[in-house]
Amino acid sequence: MSAEQSPVGKQPTATYDSAFLKACRREPVPHTPVWFMRQAGRSLPEYRKVREGIPMLESCMRPELVAEITLQPVRRHGVDAAIYFSDIVVPLKAIGIDLDIKPGVGPVVEKPIRTRADLARLRDLTPEDVSYVTEAYGLLTRELGATPLIGFAGAPFTLASYLVEGGPSRNHEHTKALMYGDPQLWADLLDRLADITAAFLKVQIEAGASAVQLFDSWVGALAPADYRRFVQPASRKVFEAVAGYGVPRIHFGVGTGELLRDMGEAGADVVGVDWRGP
Template structure:
């Protein structure tokens, strides 16, 4: 573990940071011209297994925007790919499986990650060599429901009907699927911790499509296991998209920090969760609206989070790919000055 005084780690631990800490989900990616140049002609998943390129892309927004953390450039399906699952990221669509997981036999044949991914560890090491003591390295893994949905649907889905059908028609099969996915996620997270990350985020892209009873029965036990696997080692952030109605249940999984998307106010979120540290929740579209709109939102969120033990600034989801890079830099500066 590095010795540092990164504002994000201070805030996550309920201490007063030296400045308002900020990082943005998807801060490394298509919004940056240097990213498009670095990845030209290289497949998305391939780039996640190339240490020097992985590190370069991870560091680009830190250099450009003065954010307080680097977020590992990766994808939630990387551990599946490393375990031997046939998956590719199709431009304009997302992760697509060679064959969906739909039956008990399919689940039984799903490989579990049991080897290291040295390219990721090497990439993290390169990043850590460049970061200052005030900058944190955040790792991440996809939550088991989101990974399960990709596996069952065969790719992205608007309604997750096949996923929910399996969950309710064959609950035993569903639980076996989660029991096979969880060790792979835990293993990938553990490798990131061993490589030196300072904090982690469990990212549940699709949990917001569930109601609370289903989340508690079919998802919460497994997300809890993942977060428990690194308890006491690094600060843990838990975030889902469209999960305002699930915040209470999600906060029971045990993270130190709860991420909040832009659909629910931080004041309401604070009443729903068990932790006293929140992350979020600027609307990503505000970065298209000009500095005055960003300043107004920063002032509102600052007021809503005034009574918390800690607050990490972020968007209420990821940077949109058509966002002007200069607008991101200005938003970070506004947060540092006024947040």
């Protein structure tokens, strides 16, 4: 190992020894590290300016724009880590799912996935499908220097909820109907999504991510027993798929106070809490 490289290979020693990565490894830190769980986005006037007139998904596929947006909160606030600018549905769009992010609504899927025949539409993700991600990481790692860069992906349950509902949902009726009504189809759907998510995170790690985050926006809609039975196996598969890289793995959900222990047991090194938890 050279003097300039960390124990996990590509990472510069200065990045490896950053307060953020030390905290992820439960090591003493010089100060409490601060970072954004997602891009600072709409709070920044410079973000609104560069995004003006550019649809969300297109913004995620322009490497120079992705790099600029990722860097903005680092420049303005001096945070301890950058979060890669993306959206949870980017890998689904990359494999050909007909979806769009509607302003004021969120991701909308043209043809929801609700039958076994629909699974065939979820093909494997390859690095070539998301070459713009690799390019953006190249731009970012040169600019960030010792500041760690966190990779980002949506968790299988939340991806499944968008695919099954066809868009955002308050009560996830179609999702729960499939989960309870056809447990095997549900398991196969989440297993397929786990493979796609793991492939997306691997691209980011190999391009230079210092840590990765699995973002489960809607999993707080489930009871703990349902989480353990219907969701945890797929999230665990994602974490296990990237474990060999040695980068910290973060898991975060919204409204998941009663699920935090179970989410940690899925394989995360760090579990995020939202504003509801102390």
